[in-house]
Amino acid sequence: xxxxxxxxDYILENDFVKLIPLQEKHFDDLLYFTENEPExxxxxxVKANTAESLKKYINAAIEARENNIEYPFIVFDKIQNKFxxxxxxxxxxxxxxxxxxxxxxxxxKHQGTGVNKHCKFLLLQFCFETMQMERLEFRCYTxxxxxxxxxxxxxxxxxxxxxSNAIGPDGNRRDxxxxxxxxxxxHGSVKNMLTEKLYADFVTV
Numbered sequence: 112x113x114x115x116x117x118x119x120d121y122i123l124e125n126d127f128v129k130l131i132p133l134q135e136k137h138f139d140d141l142l143y144f145t146e147n148e149p150e151x152x153x154x155x156x157v158k159a160n161t162a163e164s165l166k167k168y169i170n171a172a173i174e175a176r177e178n179n180i181e182y183p184f185i186v187f188d189k190i191q192n193k194f195x196x197x198x199x200x201x202x203x204x205x206x207x208x209x210x211x212x213x214x215x216x217x218x219x220k221h222q223g224t225g226v227n228k229h230c231k232f233l234l235l236q237f238c239f240e241t242m243q244m245e246r247l248e249f250r251c252y253t254x255x256x257x258x259x260x261x262x263x264x265x266x267x268x269x270x271x272x273x274x275s276n277a278i279g280p281d282g283n284r285r286d287x288x289x290x291x292x293x294x295x296x297x298h299g300s301v302k303n304m305l306t307e308k309l310y311a312d313f314v315t316v
Contacts, residue, residue, distance in 0.1 A: 114242070115205070115241055120132045121182075121237065123184070123234065123237055124189075125229060125232075125233060127188075127190060127229045128187065128195075130185070130230060130234070131184060132183070132185075133172055133173065133185045133197060133199070135169060137185045137194075138165065141169075141185065141196075142162065142165060144159075144196070145161065145165045146162070148219055151216050151217075151218065152216065155216060157171070179203065181202075182203065184198055186221075186226065188226050191220065193220075193221075195217050195218055197215070198214060198216075198230060208244050208246070209246040209247075209248065210238065210242075210246075210247060211247070212234060212247060215230075227261060228264075228309055229309060235247065235292065244294065245294045248289060249267060251287065252277070252285050252288075253287065254285075259290070262290050263290070265292075265301070266301035267291060269288065271288075271289055272286050272288050272289070273288075274286050
């Protein structure tokens with residue numbers, strides 16, 4: 112039986128990052144990335160590369176949470192003392208105890224700093240230990256090699272490729288790679304592996 116209540120505001124944090132439920136007031140906190148780093152959304156299905164699209168992005172995420180299918184977070188980088196990006200749980204199915212993690216992006220100065228791994232650890236821990244999920248799935252466009260390698264590095268298993276299942280912003284059809292972590296894998300080895308990696312290579316990853 113899940114302990115998770117989607118109406119609650121859960122804040123996930125450690126010494127390096129803080130994940131806060133996304134709200135309308137965070138528009139100003141993310142606007143810098145929209146105005147100055149539009150390339151962030153190269154591989155994302157939903158774009159936030161204009162002020163108008165950012166507002167729609169936030170409103171859609173909040174609405175999806177109200178409909179019990181998503182739980183979005185804004186990410187705060189404690190080391191740089193700045194907001195860094197956003198991520199969320201999506202396709203939440205409490206009955207089948209499964210969900211996806213996606214819509215993840217970070218500003219350039221926060222990429223390759225360890226922020227992503229720390230966020231993933233907190234989200235994985237919350238997913239399997241608080242929400243009591245059995246399966247966490249990720250999907251990436253097959254050409255998004257950076258994200259695929261990052262997911263492999265946190266213990267994800269590659270399950271395969273879904274062919275021609277999405278349409279990119281250029282209008283061309285795209286393939287998606289499916290990766291996942293299961294609850295017994297998290298408790299069996301992934302949690303310990305990721306914990307060791309986080310504190311061994313935070314400065315250099």
